[in-house]
Amino acid sequence: MFAELNSILNSSPESFKQGEFILVSDRQTDASFLIHHFLSFYLRAGCKVCFLGLVQSFSHYSAVSQRLGVSLNQAREKGQLVFLEGLKESLGVLLQGDTSNGTPALDFLRDPSSGLRGLYDFVHGNIRGSEGRAEDWGPPVLMVDDLSVVLSLGVSVGAVLDFSHYCRATFCSELQGTMVILVRCEAEEEEEESDEGSERLQRGLTHQCSLTLQVQGLPTGYCRDIHGEVEVCWRGRCDGLQIQRKLFQYKVCDKGTLFFARGTSSAVL
Template identity: 50%
Template structure:
């Protein structure tokens, strides 16, 4: 969990908020550090988390989470974390392996038997619907990386429909939160990704957009992040936009205003 980022967002595990949709985007850089932050943040906040991990293995996320003070293995064993390992699910589906539970694969659309993401939505809904006796805080859906669904053959409309129904259930009915990452290609080369990111941006409460430096690599400044708080969704107020530069460290990320890096000063 990144303490400095929490301060910039005005958030803390003691008050994780409810009913919010957060969009993470990255351009010319890897925005996965934001995914790791929100994963550790919500687990420390005591929330029930459904993590649809389409980009990396469980062991990868667990190693990073341990550096941030969280054990995904322990969270999964106590029922706080439901982890969908997309890479393994894809291989199991392609090679005819059945889910351990006997239920249809959440990525059933890969088999060509359906063109929608209903099975994935059903997986999310079942995972986050509170069971009797549950004492977790509000449920959270985290997706890394939503763009992978497009690469696997899902249409932008199918992905947007999936997110729409997830928002209705998770944010509205269950008063939880959703965090998704969408990759943005340089100069808008990938039209489907840009369409997806733009469409989701119109309905987001918060947008965190990480970008690589236009001047290229710098060992002391790894990129810029734009924080957009969508106040216009609830009122006539203008959106609040803040821009910071950042440097990724072993167990933390440092944020500073443009031109105020210690290396520059």
Template identity: 45%
Template sequence: MFTELNVILGFDHLKPPKGQFVLISDSLTDGSFLIHHFLSLYIKGGWKVCLLALAQSFGHYNAVGQKLGVPLTQAREKGQLRFIDGLKCSLQMYTCAPQEGQGENPLRALRDKKATLRPLYDLVKTQICSEEGVLEGPTLLLVDDLSVLVSLGVSAKDVSDFMHYCRVLMCPTQQGYCRVLMCPTQQSQGAIVSLVHKDADVEDEENSTLFRHMAYHGTVHLAVEGLSSGYSRDVHGQSNLY
């Protein structure tokens, strides 16, 4: 899938990106096809993936994966794919009262303005790291998508802080990060891919602030935009690499 894009970026399923934070933004079109591209890339290569799904259910990703020839259900059963159902967690925060024995909802910040996304970070860390707190081989953290958290009322600052710690965990660029988290340098094996909406016709200051923060921290920015000439039957948009 998207062989030309892999050539431009310099990786494929046998040589996945390491130590990179790939930001996907879309404007007046849907950039989620790139989420499925990176997901299938890692699964086909036999690498580990942690998918934090805030926008869709597992059934959606599995249906798309089947069309791409990627058996996500099998990857999940083998432990290659770790799926965090953020969509379900967010719905539970608004529709269900907390019940004893269910554990802490990692998205309690949706209802408790004093809470942070630290529980969500801790959950991500337990899904992708060994007991020693390190990554075991090339691992992708895929977040789809960050704009959902802002739309549900989480501040851009809290979301940015969450992604900062995820970036330090997955692809530290300075030894100081490893010393603070007491993590060895093998964590450069990790990579992050995340989607943020940046619609040109919508004024959303919090989401715009989040995008600026993510663009600053990202090592690669893939901007998906609709055609200025409007809808076309054959070509629906364009992708820019920054």
């Protein structure tokens, strides 16, 4: 959890806006530090977190969270964290090939055209299942790292957008929870014309979300002291104000991330 980012987003584990859909996207760089931030943030806030880890193993997230002062193992044992380890589960689905074992969550691996309904049912079931029991966790949170990976597994952009719409209807509107989704944009500019692709997915999700954090590498290339730029963009929903943007540069450190206004890095001043 990065205190600086909390003050930028005007939130803290004690009080944060509910019903938000946060879209994290990156281009030519890696925005997973923000996923680690939000994971530790919502675990500290006492929310029930459902994490779909599609690109890394549980031990990876666990190791990073340990550094940020949150134990994923404990949270998992307490039932606060539901973790879908995509890499492990998908192996079971692909190698054994029969539907009896393994969750139906990853059914799309076998038949990409069927869409992500299985994955939604998994998420929905986990959140609904916990509702009957003691209500000791805060509003539910869904996190996905990263959603664009299902595109390369053959799922169409439309199916992914249907999935995110259902998640948004359930988490943000019905249960007043939060959603954090990471998507990766391919750097190719010429891709823009084609109708299927991560660009289109990102645009579709941007239409749905209420806050975007767009991470980009520096246009001038690699720099030791500034790792990239984050554009924070609040998309006005009910108030007449439309879109509000702020641009920061950041540097990922060992135990946190520094955010500063453009051109005010300690290496420059």
